[in-house]
Amino acid sequence: MKAAPFEYSRPADIDEACALLGGDEGARIIAGGQTLVPMMAMRLSRPTRLIDVSRISALSYIREEDGHLAIGAATRQCVVENDPIVATRMPLLAAVMPWIGHAATRARGTVGGSLANADPAAELALVAVTLDATLTYREAGRNGDIPASEFFIGPTITALPMAACLMEVRFPIWRDGHIGVGFHEVSARRSDFAFVSAAAQVTVDEDGICRRIAIGVGAVTDVPIRLERVEQELSGNRPDAARLRPAIEGALADVDVTADLHASAPYRRRVAATLALRAITDALASAKQRGPDAC
C-alpha cells in the first residue's frame, strides 16, 4: 500500500523542528523512517506532516562525556554499530547492534527513532532500560530529561511530551571492575522481531565477586523490564549457578507476560528465564577475560 498524503518539512535546526511539531497536532518527526514508513504504508499511521530531522547535524554524534556515552538521536544505527568508542566503552550496545533489523534498515534507521517508537522487542530500548540510560528531549526552547525506566509506557507509547523532539540518549559507563556483557534473543527468523530477548552487564572484581549486575528482558511485557531480584541476589556475591536459575524464575514469576499469535505466555516466561541465564553466564565469562581497564 501507499502512504496517505502529507506535507513534508526539513527544518534547519531542532528549535524549528519543535515549532513545526507544536504547530500541527498530526505532525510526526521522521529521521530514518524504518519504523514509521512501514506504519504509514500500512495506513496504521497517517501523519499530516513529516518533519525530517535526519540532516540536522547537531543531532548526529557519539561522544564520551562526564562518565557517560552520549549518542545524538538522529545518529544512524550503522554508525553506532561500527563505532570504536561504542565498542570499547559500551560493549552491551555494541553486542546488540547487529541484531537490530538487518544491514539495509540499520543504514537508515536511527537510535532515537528506535527508542521513540518504543517497540517492546526493540534491542535499543532493552539496553537503555538495562543500563539506566537517560533520554533528553527539547520542547519549546527547553531541554528535559526522562530516565529510560520511565520513558517506555507501552508499544509505540512513550513519556515524551506531544511537541517534544528527542535529542540524545546517555548511557552511564561502568568503571568498577572487569566488565562483561551477554545478549541473546529468539525470533522466528534472523532480523525479525524478537519473541524474547535478554541483556546482561556485570562487573567482577579480582576475587571473582560480582560487584555489579544489570539484567533486563525484552518483548516479555509491553516494555523492557529489569529483573531486580536477580540483581539483588547476585550483587556482592560469588556467582552460584545453582542459585541463579531459581532467582531468575522467581523474578519472572509475578510478571504479567505478553501472549500473542507467535508465542504463548508460558513459552515466553520459560524462554526469558533461559535467555536471562545465558546472558548472565556469558557476561560473567567475558568479564573474567577482560582487564579492568578494558572498558
Added chain:
Amino acid sequence: MRVELTVNGAIHGVDVEPRTTLLDALRDNLGLTGAHAGCEHGVCGACTVLCDGAAVRSCLMFAVQADGIAITTIEGVTPGPGELSILQDAFCETHGMQCGYCTPAMILAAHALLTNNPAPSRGDIVDAISGNICRCTGYAQIVDAIALAAERIRGVNRPPEAGA
C-alpha cells in the same frame, strides 16, 4: 514537490508528491524498473538500491528525502552497455536466480557487502542478504554466486606473482 535525484551518476529533476517513495520515483518517473516493488513495507528487500554505497530499502524512503544522495540502481552496476558486472556474471554462472524478481536487490546487497568486506565468510554473506527474500532458489546458489564474485574480485586486485 520538486526534487533532484542523483541516480547512477546523472542528476534528474522530478516532480513528486511528498508521499511518493524513492522506489516509485525511480520506477515511474525515471523508468528504472530494475528496483522491484514487492511488499512495499520493508520486509522483502526487492526494492534495495544503494544510497551513498549502502544498501537501503527504496520503499522505506520518500523521494523528497533523497536529494543530494548518490543513488545506484541495478541499471548502474554494469561496466558498459551489454556487459555484466562481475557479480551479475557470477549469478548467471552459479544459477543464482530462478524467477529473477529478487535478483537486482540481491546483487546490490552483495555489492554493498563486497565494497566493505572483500573476503566475506559464508556467514557474512548470509547475514548481508538476510533482509532479502527469495522464494525460488533456497538461497544456496545465491550465496555461491556472491562467494564466487568475491573470489574473482580479489583475483583481479591481486598483484601478479613474481616470475609470472
